[in-house]
Amino acid sequence: MEDKKQKKFVKEITSKEEDFSQWYTDVILKTDMVDYAPVRGCMVIKPYGYGVWEGIKDVTDRRFKETGHKNAYFPLLIPENFLQKEADHFEGFAPEVLWVTHGGSEKLSERLFIRPTSETIICTMYSKWIKSYRDLPVLMNQWCNVIRWEKTTRPFLRTAEFLWQEGHTVHETYDEAQEETLQMLEIYREVAEDELAMPVILGEKSIGERFAGADKTYTMEAMMYDGKALQAGTSHNLGQNFAKMFNIQFLDRDGKLKYGWSTSWGISTRLIGGIIMVHGDNRGLKMPPRIAPIQVVVLPIASHKEGVMDKAYELFTQLKEDFRVELDDREGYSAGWKFNEWEMKGVPLRLEIGPRDIEKNQVTAVRRDTLEKFTLPLEGLNEKIAEILDDIHDTMFKIAANHRDENTHESIDYDEIKEMAKGIPGFIKTMWCGSEECEEKLKSDTGLTIRCIPFEQKHLGDNCPICGKEAKHMVYIAKAY
Template identity: 65%
Template sequence: MAKNKDKVQEITPMSEDFAQWYTDVILKTEMVDYAPVKGFMVIRPYGYAIWENIQSAYDKRFKETGHKNVYFPLLIPESLLQKEAEHVEGFAPEVAWVTHGGHERLAERLCVRPTSETIICSMYSKWLKSWRDLPYLYNQWCSVVRWEKSTRPFLRTSEFLWQEGHTLHETYDEAQAETLQMLDIYREVAEEHMAMPMIVGQKSESEKFAGAFATYTMEALMHDGKALQSGTSHNLGQHFTKAFDITFTGRNGELEHPFHTSWGVSTRLIGGLIMVHGDDNGLVLPPKIAPTQVVVIPIAQHKEGVLDKAYEIKKQLEEEFRVEIDASDEYSPGWKFNQWEMKGVPIRLEIGPRDIEKNQVVVARRDNGEKTTLSMDNLNKSIEELLEDIQQSLYNKALKMRQEKTFVAKNMEEFKEIIHDTPGFIKAMWCGDETCEAKIKEETKATIRCIPFAQEDLGTDECICCGKKSDDMVYFARAY
């Protein structure tokens, strides 16, 4: 007999405690768990399957744009890390050091890669000969370690999975075009697959990557009004190629330093996915990324023909979609509904004796809770359309949420009021001075998320902090 426990594990409501809501969701859906070492995470099958879907969407676009995957070593000699001054300053405080191999102390400490510019540049300097070899368009999927004091699974962990692209180009313009192309691919996959609308733009000097000439970013807004830096693309200029003495014989026969980019997205995107779409019942997953797109739940499954029909439907849908069936007799249908809702599966199909009689299935949408019936004729086609609609609806909903949480501030008073009362993005003018940026951060904990490509006229050209004439509209927010 089915147990009569319709309530699954409780999730703290978002409105009560957003951080606890997040923790409840990631642990209770079994996406992730805390590892024995503080700050590290274990990515469980449900979380990893989401990562595989994100990964494959990006990998496809990288390959379509001519990039090839490679693998560089995990361990980097300390001397290599130190070659680019800004870079070592930025990363040295947060790297893990290997000092012993087996029973022996190493002559030189090795760091577990926090990012791979240095080791990759050391190899590029060996390989590159001629302008004919360029561009180098390489990417690597791996894990990196950055010793973090305060961590949260997916959002900030001492180890995370990511990809890092590392390219070399003959000219500055080509490197800049690559930097922007990869940012656009980041945005495209985030928006089209993960249904996460993005603000794209350039980072301020103080927020850019250690060693970069310019850093570009895509920023998403979470339900709690905080921003999430979701992917960055760096034009590294010739900083590293000079430090690592990478040269090539140019078209005119002279030795030149190539121009260099790097770009990365990580498992942090999963954290964003959760906080953009989730609700008080748990996860809400966009169909393109959901490990399970449709779950079939038999009703009164002990009655003749029900299980057979449910499996038949599963089999038919599996030809095109990622489908699960929950035919366990341990739990009631109500319990199952809640369980699969919590896991964010886009569509639930219910099939019972009366549905079979009427040649129909009951369909429940996770995104808006709508429940309706569909004919079993042409079911695959109906499901396909429904998944497309859900995908688009989730994007629209997230965009609407962001728009509702995006404000304009013309002076610091307004700014502080917004940050306090209705956290979200704040559009404001900024003079470009780091002093103003630092002052705003100190007083409000809000940082400049980016100087967006899409500039707007806010009806003022005075810096929100010092009042000086400003050309740049920027997005401010408190951020993860």
């Protein structure tokens, strides 16, 4: 009977091999991660989805603080004239900002836009606050909502409103700004790989994919199960562009007035979509243990039998000391139904405790990643579980990295690339001359975009496969979310 129910359950989620897009929609809705909001392109992040965001925030914010950054909060609304100060930036964001025109029934004297990102307002404040080299570096971050009024949206991956953090720093020298830019990228890599078990490629963005107003944009790119790329976090060296536009000047040690060097960097609720699409399978989600809202679920078996509920509560209390744990003591649901639900929700470890387990002083454990079932002695349980969760993390990372490597190809033959691009080719490593023309041509010919110029270079050939001229870089190209 258990098996039948399991099948019934699994059936409710479309197979990811059959229709990945529908699989994604099924999973996020059925696991109560998110719901569509009655506002175009907006989502409601339900508690289980928001719990993932809280996990990501915790592990990220800790690293920000350890590296000397402090959180602040800047206004949501920005006067129209601010956007016009930085021409490139304006061009990048103006088409997708939302405009506020009235307060109550009165027309505002100047239109305000809702922040799509906060460089303009933050730089305005920085120009007021920064006077001397003693005020530098300024290392601030904010966790907030932003809005980009895009046409095509998908929960977590691309939504009109999303939650993110945006760091904004100012430094005395170019070198310091560059060091900061790369430091934050490395923090993002740690978050992705060491916390979310999501392997990433680090590199620099091509000009066409660069942040509006930046000198350099660095990115981490992850491969989703379907072979598409997800830009999972970016870090920008803004040079003196914003400092000059917003007049951020400081009196340097040599008594001269100089423009500051600034950076900005961000990750968003998009990462939640990444977690789902990297790790999930046809039973549902697989939560990376270090940020899982529920790391361990305790299920009493034959809970009406004497001693079972008491033991389950005891276990729950003991585990709560070290883990995010839930006791499923709901009545009116079969054990099989509960197994399926917690598997679908991707809880890394399920512990069952029934009369036989109690007799033997053990629990029965099931790992979500491998579905392995085994018993664990109650003695030393918390230590053992900590080890298992680490192992689940490592296993999930390895599976994802293997999948990515298997779906990463090398080609410097443009015809071959075009042929591969008829499907979803995964990542293709190829050579590039560095011109925007070839970048554009690649995109219009194939739908593939240059994901990054990876730090880890390999010489695949001398020429750009698109124009035939001398190649400057090896790049990753892929279809992307």
